[in-house]
Amino acid sequence: MTLFQILTRKLATGKIKATRKLLNRLQRETGCQRRPKPRERKHRGFSRLFCASLVAALALPIFIVDGTAANAAQPEQTVSAPSGYSAAALFNQANAYARAGKPGLAILDYSRAQLLAPSDADIAANLRFVRAKAGLSDPVENWLPRRLTYARPNTLARVGCFGLLLAGISTLLLHLYPQRRLAFRSLTFVGALLVATAISNAIVMWPSVHEAVVINREAPALTTPVLAAEPLFKLREGETVTVRAEHQDFALVQTLPGRSGWVARADLARVVPQSGAH
Amino acid sequence: MKTNLAHFRPMAAAIAAVMVFASAAFAAPPAVTTQLEPGEIALGQAAQLTITASGDGSDAVSPPAVPGLEFVSVGQSSQMESINGVTSSSTSETYEVIPQHAGKFTIPALSRGSQALVLYVRGSGAAAGNNSGVSSLPPPAASGLSAGPTSLTKDGTAFVRLLLPKRELYVGEIVPVDIQVGMHAGLVASINGLPTLNGDAFMLNKLSSKPEQAQEIIDGQAYSVVTWHSALTVVKPGDFSLSVETPLTVKMRVAQQRRPRLPQGMFGDSMMDDAFSDSFFQDFFGGTTEKEITVASEAEALKVLPLPKEGRPAGFDGAVGKFEATSELSAAQSAAGDPLTLRLKVIGAGSFDRVNSSMLGQVDGWKTYKPTAKFEPADNAGYSGEKDFEQAVVPMQPGRQIVPAMAFNFFNPDTRQYETKLTSPLSVEVSPASAGGLTATAPAPSPSSTPTSEPPRDGLRPDHVETGTTVATLLPLYFQPWFVASQSTLVLCFAGGLIFLRRRERRANDADGFRQREASSSIASAVAEMDTAATEGDAARFFQSARVALQQKLAEQWHLAPASITIAEIDARLNGEGGEIRRIFALADQAAYSGQHLSTADFNQWKEIVHELTKHTEAL
Numbered sequence: 059m060t061l062f063q064i065l066t067r068k069l070a071t072g073k074i075k076a077t078r079k080l081l082n083r084l085q086r087e088t089g090c091q092r093r094p095k096p097r098e099r100k101h102r103g104f105s106r107l108f109c110a111s112l113v114a115a116l117a118l119p120i121f122i123v124d125g126t127a128a129n130a131a132q133p134e135q136t137v138s139a140p141s142g143y144s145a146a147a148l149f150n151q152a153n154a155y156a157r158a159g160k161p162g163l164a165i166l167d168y169s170r171a172q173l174l175a176p177s178d179a180d181i182a183a184n185l186r187f188v189r190a191k192a193g194l195s196d197p198v199e200n201w202l203p204r205r206l207t208y209a210r211p212n213t214l215a216r217v218g219c220f221g222l223l224l225a226g227i228s229t230l231l232l233h234l235y236p237q238r239r240l241a242f243r244s245l246t247f248v249g250a251l252l253v254a255t256a257i258s259n260a261i262v263m264w265p266s267v268h269e270a271v272v273i274n275r276e277a278p279a280l281t282t283p284v285l286a287a288e289p290l291f292k293l294r295e296g297e298t299v300t301v302r303a304e305h306q307d308f309a310l311v312q313t314l315p316g317r318s319g320w321v322a323r324a325d326l327a328r329v330v331p332q333s334g335a336h
Numbered sequence: 337m338k339t340n341l342a343h344f345r346p347m348a349a350a351i352a353a354v355m356v357f358a359s360a361a362f363a364a365p366p367a368v369t370t371q372l373e374p375g376e377i378a379l380g381q382a383a384q385l386t387i388t389a390s391g392d393g394s395d396a397v398s399p400p401a402v403p404g405l406e407f408v409s410v411g412q413s414s415q416m417e418s419i420n421g422v423t424s425s426s427t428s429e430t431y432e433v434i435p436q437h438a439g440k441f442t443i444p445a446l447s448r449g450s451q452a453l454v455l456y457v458r459g460s461g462a463a464a465g466n467n468s469g470v471s472s473l474p475p476p477a478a479s480g481l482s483a484g485p486t487s488l489t490k491d492g493t494a495f496v497r498l499l500l501p502k503r504e505l506y507v508g509e510i511v512p513v514d515i516q517v518g519m520h521a522g523l524v525a526s527i528n529g530l531p532t533l534n535g536d537a538f539m540l541n542k543l544s545s546k547p548e549q550a551q552e553i554i555d556g557q558a559y560s561v562v563t564w565h566s567a568l569t570v571v572k573p574g575d576f577s578l579s580v581e582t583p584l585t586v587k588m589r590v591a592q593q594r595r596p597r598l599p600q601g602m603f604g605d606s607m608m609d610d611a612f613s614d615s616f617f618q619d620f621f622g623g624t625t626e627k628e629i630t631v632a633s634e635a636e637a638l639k640v641l642p643l644p645k646e647g648r649p650a651g652f653d654g655a656v657g658k659f660e661a662t663s664e665l666s667a668a669q670s671a672a673g674d675p676l677t678l679r680l681k682v683i684g685a686g687s688f689d690r691v692n693s694s695m696l697g698q699v700d701g702w703k704t705y706k707p708t709a710k711f712e713p714a715d716n717a718g719y720s721g722e723k724d725f726e727q728a729v730v731p732m733q734p735g736r737q738i739v740p741a742m743a744f745n746f747f748n749p750d751t752r753q754y755e756t757k758l759t760s761p762l763s764v765e766v767s768p769a770s771a772g773g774l775t776a777t778a779p780a781p782s783p784s785s786t787p788t789s790e791p792p793r794d795g796l797r798p799d800h801v802e803t804g805t806t807v808a809t810l811l812p813l814y815f816q817p818w819f820v821a822s823q824s825t826l827v828l829c830f831a832g833g834l835i836f837l838r839r840r841e842r843r844a845n846d847a848d849g850f851r852q853r854e855a856s857s858s859i860a861s862a863v864a865e866m867d868t869a870a871t872e873g874d875a876a877r878f879f880q881s882a883r884v885a886l887q888q889k890l891a892e893q894w895h896l897a898p899a900s901i902t903i904a905e906i907d908a909r910l911n912g913e914g915g916e917i918r919r920i921f922a923l924a925d926q927a928a929y930s931g932q933h934l935s936t937a938d939f940n941q942w943k944e945i946v947h948e949l950t951k952h953t954e955a956l
Contacts (some may be wrong), residue, residue: 121772142806
């Protein structure tokens with residue numbers, strides 16, 4: 059019995075594992091070992107380069123956009139780009155509204171500023187103060203959502219993007235270089251953790267995207283989206299509600315205690331403007 | 337027979353006209369009254385003269401000619417009333433009286449019963465008298481405010497003007513602003529609300545409910561001008577356009593649908609038609625209606641600059657304006673442990689909202705408390721005034737104690753630089769403490785030994801100085817479609833790469849499959865070489881290739897090395913079957929040494945046999 063026969067029989071019965079070394083030896087025995095052609099090796103290198111470029115091309119815009127936004131904060135550039143939102147400008151504007159006796163607009167701008175700077179103590183304090191002054195109760199927040207929304211959403215989104223890149227590339231490298239399995243698995247785990255944090259933040263942030271603030275002194279909530287409809291209850295200026303649906307000039311809103319009704323859209327202002335404009 | 341009533345209408349009209357003419361002929365002469373307001377004006381302003389003629393035939397009272405005064409008609413009104421069958425009418429005509437020079441003017445009496453009127457006109461620099469209920473408009477140049485061109489509404493009923501001191505501002509700066517609403521006399525019924533700004537980068541301070549009023553002549557027309565003095569707060573940097581708008585109710589004259597012309601009647605012309613087309617009748621039968629409009633001022637292009645970072649002092653709290661700071665102590669002599677009041681007075685004009693001071697911090701020999709602040713505005717807009725900070729301080733050691741100089745930082749928009757105002761150091765003679773003096777407590781509400789920053793005014797924490805990072809949209813990145821798309825593509829790419837690598841590994845680990853693939857590849861290349869040899873007529877190479885192909889095939893089938901497939905092995909395994917295979921092996925040896933030649937038909941026949949054998953050796 060030849061060596062080839064012994065090896066193939068053992069492979070067939072599962073007594074030995076098919077390693078690359080063994081397969082190379084079998085190839086030598088059978089005389090059909092085939093070295094990769096230079097063109098194929100070149101092609102493999104090209105495909106790796108292509109994959110890396112694709113990943114970089116997909117990831118770079120996020121950081122470029124970040125850079126653009128950060129640069130916009132420079133005084134020279136903000137002068138020529140007045141259409142942006144800044145937490146400080148929104149905070150100052152909210153203060154001005156609060157001093158002018160417009161709690162609805164003040165709470166709206168504080169809420170917007172808080173979206174951009176969730177950990178700013180001044181914004182939180184003034185928002186609490188204006189809410190209290192307007193006779194509105196502060197929404198109760200659990201420990202976990204508060205922790206998850208401590209960082210800026212956009213920062214966490216970019217962290218999540220970085221985590222995705224880290225986890226993806228580490229997973230691919232794990233298959234290409236199995237001898238460094240532990241390092242790549244650790245990196246994959248860290249990347250997955252970052253992605254999970256970002257996704258959790260997105261889930262917690264999702265309701266804020268649909269929140270609106272009552273900006274007029276009193277906003278009646280109606281049974282149906284028509285002017286002649288019977289009022290169910292009245293919303294107070296500055297009250298924060300969740301917009302569930304919209305129909306023509308009315309929005310179906312839900313209050314914090316869970317009451318729902320149709321309110322004229324003119325009485326509300328969304329915390330996140332849908333058009334993205336001021 | 338149908339009566340043609342139309343024939344009687346001219347007759348009735350003629351009778352009515354005769355009655356009117358007759359009554360006019362026998363009526364008493366009209367009584368004329370005159371009224372002039374105000375009695376004293378400045379040069380460049382206008383007074384209002386109202387001439388009211390009561391009684392019949394009183395529609396043509398003209399103002400007298402007075403040298404140095406110009407009379408411009410601005411409106412006419414008529415009134416008819418009937419009491420117990422007695423009809424009376426009056427006509428009032430209003431004129432703007434525009435003086436050509438300063439001095440005293442006498443408007444003579446227009447009728448026997450009326451009296452002459454006197455108008456005093458002072459020079460433009462003279463102080464206003466106190467005999468007028470109408471205050472004059474402060475000239476814009478004096479207050480340093482300027483406005484763009486006045487743009488009237490299309491019908492010339494009103495205008496709104498925004499007067500600003502400058503067009504280049506800084507974030508946090510407060511500038512005085514005047515908002516003027518001009519209304520054409522008699523055409524604007526009311527102002528329906530306070531002026532509002534069109535521009536989200538600015539905040540307007542509270543407007544007074546009692547604005548100033550004055551008269552102004554534009555293009556020969558008199559306008560009643562209402563002026564609010566306020567202040568504008570700049571919120572964020574950028575290039576903005578700013579305008580102001582005001583809701584007004586204007587009177588619109590609605591022409592009654594023109595009556596059909598009277599037929600040629602007994603007068604043989606259209607005299608009656610012309611008589612009823614007179615403005616008096618048009619007014620009587622027609623009328624005015626009110627309409628609500630919004631009048632906006634010309635948009636002003638403003639440039640708002642961020643506060644420069646260069647040269648910003650450490651204690652800068654965002655105050656922008658021009659300020660002076662002084663300090664004082666409540667007493668020059670005290671005893672150790674007795675509280676004193678340290679006052680810091682900041683006077684000037686600017687953003688007092690951001691004028692803060694922590695006053696005296698931790699100083700050796702002094703115990704300090706939280707300071708309090710109080711702002712006293714010098715104007716209605718809160719633009720200028722005085723802010724007083726008070727702090728309770730307690731000298732702890734006897735002797736001559738010095739309260740160090742306090743610094744107040746602000747940004748001066750005129751010089752475009754940060755400035756620091758230092759107060760003078762204050763000294764106080766402190767005598768040794770009386771019994772229990774050192775344990776005396778100051779009347780401060782909080783006995784904290786280390787002062788903190790000023791408590792928030794109005795309960796609000798102060799504005800932020802830094803503008804911070806600007807983003808184009810408030811929608812978080814997670815929910816922006818381009819971000820979701822790019823991340824999804826990234827995930828798909830990684831998933832594709834992973835699937836590709838897994839598949840490659842699986843194929844590499846499949847030994848049987850690998851061997852089969854390699855064998856198939858070898859057979860295919862041997863068969864191809866056999867075909868080439870057949871085409872070239874090379875019998876030796878043909879059979880050699882055929883044998884290699886069959887060896888590969890049988891070796892793969894029997895799990896043997898190809899080299900070990902010999903005729904003896906074939907005989908042993910096939911038990912005498914497979915004669916064609918044996919023959920091909922024998923021919924391969926024979927052709928290699930004998931140089932045997934085959935015809936094309938033979939090549940084709942053997943090719944078919946080999947193809948068939950390489951495909952169906954499992955049947956053997």
